[in-house]
Amino acid sequence: MGILPVFMYLKEGADTPTKVPVCWIYMDEARPLLARHPVFNDFNEAQNISYDDFFMQHRYDGRITKIGNVYNNRAISEYASGLDALYESQRIEQKIFDDEQDLWEY
Numbered sequence: 001m002g003i004l005p006v007f008m009y010l011k012e013g014a015d016t017p018t019k020v021p022v023c024w025i026y027m028d029e030a031r032p033l034l035a036r037h038p039v040f041n042d043f044n045e046a047q048n049i050s051y052d053d054f055f056m057q058h059r060y061d062g063r064i065t066k067i068g069n070v071y072n073n074r075a076i077s078e079y080a081s082g083l084d085a086l087y088e089s090q091r092i093e094q095k096i097f098d099d100e101q102d103l104w105e106y
Contacts, residue, residue, distance in 0.1 A: 002026040003055075027055065058097075064089045 005022040034051035041047075054060065063086075066075040080088045 003030070064092045064096075067092050 003025040005025070007020045007022055008017040009020075010017050031052055034055065037051050038048050039051055039054045049057075049059075064076070076085050076088050076092075
């Protein structure tokens with residue numbers, strides 16, 4: 001799992017912004033750094049959390065754009081577009097959530 005920051009800018013004369021991927025930040029490599037820095041929430045001063053907690057507890061709004069596969073050759077945009085791509089992203093996110101929940105025993 002990783003984070004891909006995207007730089008968005010509006011070209012002159014264009015109506016839609018252009019998205020440029022900046023770099024991949026893999027979570028396994030970033031976790032020691034993220035765990036040392038707090039996230040500040042202006043609406044909740046009683047509970048301070050780290051960036052690691054922020055990402056591991058899924059307290060962010062993001063979209064899945066690519067998932068690893070056997071051939072490592074397809075992004076969601078290559079086989080789905082528009083609303084179908086959003087549904088595929090949500091389906092993958094739900095599958096990841098279900099897999100994480102299946103790791104626990106009660």
